Amino acid sequence: MKLSDTFFSWSRFANYFKKVLVEDRKRLLQRIITVFGLLMIFSAFISHRSYEHYLAGVKLGFTSEIDPALDGLMPLFVLGLFIGCVLSASFIMEPMNSKTGRIYSLMFPATSFEKYIARWVIYTIGFVVLYYLLFLLVDVIRVGVFSMIYPEIDLIAITRPYAEIAALNDEMPLDFIVSLYFFWQSIFVLGSSLWPKHSFLKTFTAFTILGTAFSALFAGLMTELDRPGYVYRLPLLTEDEWFFIFACCVMLVTFFFWWLAYKRFKEMEVVNRW
DSSP: OOGGGGTOOHHHHHHHHHHHHHHTHHHHHHHHHHHHHHHHHHHHHHHHHHHHHHHHHHHTTOOOSSOTTHHHHHHHHHHHHHHHHHHHHHTTTGGGGSHHHHHHHHHSSSOHHHHHHHHHIIIIIHHHHHHHHHHHHHHHHHHHHHHHHOTTOOOOOOOOHHHHHHGGGGTSOHHHHHHHHHHHHHHHHHHHHHOSTTHHHHHHHHHHHHHHHHHHHHHHHHHHHTSTTOOOOOOOOOHHHHHHHHHHHHHHHHHHHHHHHHHHHHTOOSSOOO
16 A cells, blocks of 8 residues: 555545535535525515615606616625534534534544545535525526516526626735635634534634634724833735735635544544543
């Protein structure tokens, strides 16, 4: 056996990846249906309200060049993406929340890295792809239904959420937005490895406490720096350069959290001591 085979093998990874999809198919299907249903409900509500207001505005002489529902659908997409990503990340170590699950997982013939990466791909990258496809499907249904309900509105069109986010690049660089997304997700990936049972609630509580403490510390530091007579200089950089530096720092912390999650998973024992 090659040395590399003791760390990662595509055949073992593929087998474990398939195993996770097959064994978790019922839970995954239930969650997919839940996300689809919620997107349908909120999308329909937002669209109905938007078109009613638009028609009322037309009578008063107001017009629009874009789909009136876009202003509500984009926040829905972003909010659902960020809420869904942390919930999905919290499910990564779900099978490890019981002694039986830990024994079954630890005894499967695959390395810890392969097991971790397989679940990471499904619940992080897989979620983003699936969420976009679900949102697109919901949007196609929305356009078809509301085009029949409001035939007098010829602005109803399919939204392009990722294109809309990319269009914000002049105000906030896309790499900065992406880094914040993965950072937010990595927190709950780490929390899932620390607390497989009730992961979301425990991680959210811990993050709230630590975030509040850090904010207070940062506010105190800024107060000290702003006291009269204290002079400090910041490097002369453009706004885009500051955003890039901050995005790089955030991604470094993100990779560190993912690494900590992997270390915790690798050292996980049959008897959970946390």
